[in-house]
Amino acid sequence: MALLEIRNVIRRFGDFAAVDNVSLSIEAGEFFCLLGPSGCGKTTLLRMVAGFDAPDGGSIWLDGNDVTGIPPESRNVHTVFQSYALFPHMSVAQNIAFPLRMAKVPAQEVTRRVDEALEDVSLTGMSARYPNELSGGQRQRVAVARALVNRPALLLLDEPLAALDAKLKERMQLELIGLQKEVGITFVYVTHDQQEALALAHRIAVMNQGRIEQLDEPSKLYGFPRNRFVADFIGTCNILEAEVVREAGQRTRLNIAELGEVDALAGEATRPGQRGVLALRPEQVVIGTQLAPGPDENHFAGRVFDFLYLGDVTLYVVELANGTRIEAMLPNSAPGRAKFFEPGDAVQISWRYDAGRFLAD
Amino acid sequence: MPSGRFHKWVISGPPLAYLLIFFAIPTLIMVVASFRQPGPYGGLAPLLSGAQGSAGVALTAENYARFFTNFLYTELFLKSLWYALITTAGCLLLAYPLALLIARSPKSQRDLLVLLVILPFWSNFLIRVYAWIIILGPQSVFVGAFNWSIGLFGLGPVRLLYTPAAVVIGLIYVHLPFMVLPLYANLEKHDPALLDAAQDLGAGAWQRFWRVTFPLSLPGVYAGAALVFIPAFGIFAIPDLLGGTGGAMIGNIIKQQFLDSRDWPFGSVLSIVLTVVAIGLAGVAAWFARRVRQ
Numbered sequence: 121m122a123l124l125e126i127r128n129v130i131r132r133f134g135d136f137a138a139v140d141n142v143s144l145s146i147e148a149g150e151f152f153c154l155l156g157p158s159g160c161g162k163t164t165l166l167r168m169v170a171g172f173d174a175p176d177g178g179s180i181w182l183d184g185n186d187v188t189g190i191p192p193e194s195r196n197v198h199t200v201f202q203s204y205a206l207f208p209h210m211s212v213a214q215n216i217a218f219p220l221r222m223a224k225v226p227a228q229e230v231t232r233r234v235d236e237a238l239e240d241v242s243l244t245g246m247s248a249r250y251p252n253e254l255s256g257g258q259r260q261r262v263a264v265a266r267a268l269v270n271r272p273a274l275l276l277l278d279e280p281l282a283a284l285d286a287k288l289k290e291r292m293q294l295e296l297i298g299l300q301k302e303v304g305i306t307f308v309y310v311t312h313d314q315q316e317a318l319a320l321a322h323r324i325a326v327m328n329q330g331r332i333e334q335l336d337e338p339s340k341l342y343g344f345p346r347n348r349f350v351a352d353f354i355g356t357c358n359i360l361e362a363e364v365v366r367e368a369g370q371r372t373r374l375n376i377a378e379l380g381e382v383d384a385l386a387g388e389a390t391r392p393g394q395r396g397v398l399a400l401r402p403e404q405v406v407i408g409t410q411l412a413p414g415p416d417e418n419h420f421a422g423r424v425f426d427f428l429y430l431g432d433v434t435l436y437v438v439e440l441a442n443g444t445r446i447e448a449m450l451p452n453s454a455p456g457r458a459k460f461f462e463p464g465d466a467v468q469i470s471w472r473y474d475a476g477r478f479l480a481d
Numbered sequence: 482m483p484s485g486r487f488h489k490w491v492i493s494g495p496p497l498a499y500l501l502i503f504f505a506i507p508t509l510i511m512v513v514a515s516f517r518q519p520g521p522y523g524g525l526a527p528l529l530s531g532a533q534g535s536a537g538v539a540l541t542a543e544n545y546a547r548f549f550t551n552f553l554y555t556e557l558f559l560k561s562l563w564y565a566l567i568t569t570a571g572c573l574l575l576a577y578p579l580a581l582l583i584a585r586s587p588k589s590q591r592d593l594l595v596l597l598v599i600l601p602f603w604s605n606f607l608i609r610v611y612a613w614i615i616i617l618g619p620q621s622v623f624v625g626a627f628n629w630s631i632g633l634f635g636l637g638p639v640r641l642l643y644t645p646a647a648v649v650i651g652l653i654y655v656h657l658p659f660m661v662l663p664l665y666a667n668l669e670k671h672d673p674a675l676l677d678a679a680q681d682l683g684a685g686a687w688q689r690f691w692r693v694t695f696p697l698s699l700p701g702v703y704a705g706a707a708l709v710f711i712p713a714f715g716i717f718a719i720p721d722l723l724g725g726t727g728g729a730m731i732g733n734i735i736k737q738q739f740l741d742s743r744d745w746p747f748g749s750v751l752s753i754v755l756t757v758v759a760i761g762l763a764g765v766a767a768w769f770a771r772r773v774r775q
Binding site (some may be wrong): 192193198205266 | 680
């Protein structure tokens with residue numbers, strides 16, 4: 121039995137369905153991510169799990185009990201808010217003690233557990249500070265400690281790292297992963313940042329327009345996006361309008377208008393004439409002046425349109441004969457050889473057939 | 482930075498001058514007056530006594546001695562203090578729910594509701610107090626209905642006008658906006674996420690109020706309490722109009738000393754004691770408030 125079960129949940133605001141018949145189940149001990157662009161319904165869904173909002177249809181089950189109509193204060197679910205929502209008039213220790221006091225835990229045990237929680241988030245010695253005396257990362261840790269201190273069945277995190285700078289964000293991600301392993305509490309993490317989701321979660325539900333587009337492990341989501349939205353949203357992806365010509369075993373022959381035919385990995389049941397897109401990750405595209413393509417490789421000529429030097433890699437935008445632009449990513453591993461091509465240079469690109477995936481419309 | 486300093490003086494000069502001329506100097510005059518003798522027909526006796534400067538400056542502590550030896554005045558102070566405290570408490574109890582209601586209503590309605598709170602200021606203060614004479618008077622429908630309803634329990638009838646109760650009702654009425662506005666200004670700024678967080682962490686409605694909303698609103702409570710308590714302590718118009726003979730507060734006696742008894746030195750003594758007591762109480766309250774927060 122899953123720890124959290126969301127069954128056919130619908131939430132409408134007027135004519136707009138913010139959450140449109142979503143079902144999913146989350147296992148105990150899982151680090152689960154709800155990922156999607158803003159307005160996709162992920163926060164609305166989270167608020168319904170926390171109890172701040174009620175579904176217009178469907179039900180939410182926690183640990184085998186229907187909690188749909190139960191108010192937040194009576195649910196064994198705690199939330200880390202985006203703004204942290206630390207009580208400014210309480211010290212760090214008082215903030216963390218708050219849920220314990222609400223649960224009428226004896227004073228001695230409160231002290232002990234607050235100390236433990238402070239240790240868990242490496243804030244020992246900060247107990248007397250007030251929230252306005254803490255840095256962003258420290259506040260974030262207090263918010264997590266406060267939400268975890270009385271061991272909820274489920275911890276919800278609503279974009280908790282959004283306000284932190286990139287370096288700190290990365291460190292907090294590692295800390296969150298470690299903390300989740302240590303306490304063993306189920307985390308449901310909402311974010312619009314696909315990199316963050318890929319880094320943190322055991323499983324990710326990609327949401328768009330109130331629906332789940334794909335629910336999978338991070339590597340599957342990245343490597344095998346099920347549709348155009350997921351391919352485009354997770355990482356960067358070249359998307360080319362294509363039509364199926366024929367199926368041949370492992371391969372699907374596609375026709376790309378004004379460019380020619382390419383091979384792609386056969387996807388779910390396709391048939392000739394079917395329209396869709398070819399999805400191709402930039403790091404799978406090889407770029408060079410003289411390429412000798414093998415039988416498994418697709419191959420085109422073009423010109424460098426522009427490039428972005430990103431430090432570890434350079435992203436080239438190559439314009440093909442039909443005006444289509446394809447991104448190719450090259451690692452800058454060799455020092456001093458960061459740049460290979462200038463805009464306007466004639467180049468060739470190629471990629472293995474199984475790097476491209478056909479996604480039917 | 483001479484120019485920066487110059488600008489600072491240009492900006493702060495006029496208000497400083499105003500306070501000096503109309504507040505500091507008059508206060509000083511009053512302090513001096515409290516040590517002088519009353520003139521035979523009111524006002525003050527000449528500062529230089531005797532003929533041709535044979536004697537020195539005629540200052541006396543007699544006026545203070547009169548205040549401290551006659552228990553009547555201390556009693557009046559205590560009574561005024563008591564009225565002012567009840568008024569502050571009454572205003573707080575009435576204003577808090579109102580301010581909370583306004584602060585939690587939709588943004589589009591808040592301005593209108595605040596406007597309604599300050600609407601009474603648009604009519605004259607005395608006219609509003611005179612209206613209370615009618616409302617609290619024996620012919621009043623309200624008093625009639627009140628007496629009828631307590632009559633059901635075998636009580637009453639009571640008279641309201643020209644009683645201490647009428648004074649307190651009037652005091653609360655007049656000062657209510659001064660409590661509502663600072664409270665609203667405070668409550669409106671509260672982050673609603675804090676209440677969500679409290680609820681999420683297990684706090685029911687009552688706990689959310691006592692542990693989050695109320696402690697965070699304390700600066701507003703203090704500001705409102707000061708704005709109500711200090712003027713209510715020294716007011717004379719309300720007890721004059723609604724209090725009758727038994728309802729006099731210290732403000733009435735001060736007014737009486739200056740206008741009726743024409744004893745300016747003693748009036749000054751009472752004014753100074755009033756100011757010192759009010760400042761002292763405010764200081765104690767502030768000190769106490771800071772200790773509570775630690």
